[in-house]
Amino acid sequence: MNPGLPTESYPPEAYDLVAHWLLDRPEHLSSFRADLTQALRDHGASYSGGLTGTADQMVLVASELATNAIVHALPPTRVRLLVGADEFVLDVIDHAPDMPPQIARNREIGEGGAGLKIAQRIALEVAWYPDGTAKHVWARFPRR
Numbered sequence: 001m002n003p004g005l006p007t008e009s010y011p012p013e014a015y016d017l018v019a020h021w022l023l024d025r026p027e028h029l030s031s032f033r034a035d036l037t038q039a040l041r042d043h044g045a046s047y048s049g050g051l052t053g054t055a056d057q058m059v060l061v062a063s064e065l066a067t068n069a070i071v072h073a074l075p076p077t078r079v080r081l082l083v084g085a086d087e088f089v090l091d092v093i094d095h096a097p098d099m100p101p102q103i104a105r106n107r108e109i110g111e112g113g114a115g116l117k118i119a120q121r122i123a124l125e126v127a128w129y130p131d132g133t134a135k136h137v138w139a140r141f142p143r144r
Helices: 026-042 054-072 115-122
Strands: 016-023 077-083 087-094 125-131 134-142
Touching (some): 016 026, 016 054, 026 077, 054 077, 054 087, 054 115, 054 134
Antiparallel strands (some): 016 077, 087 134, 125 134
């Protein structure tokens, strides 16, 4: 919920990897969203078909973060879904560790650049960390 830059930190460790995707181009996002929705529903995430379910909100955030990675970083973009006892973690990985996530400022509505702001408003936490030749931008969500 912090309107500033995401903090640099690692996600909690008590999560299991349950699904992952490799995205090279924006055209991959449509099938990724459908696959992620199904994976989340398979692991108990609520789904409304709007924006009130956990799955709906996570798919929106994942799409925003993956689009940022595809557009602003080096391919390929990887997205991982991790599941814990009470939470989900989305982990979006690109290959631009020297480019920390940035909040777009002074843009008009519709000009883009709101992905991190959206993520910070919806997720329990949004953070990032560099890892060798990669950068991870991750977000935590309640598992309900």
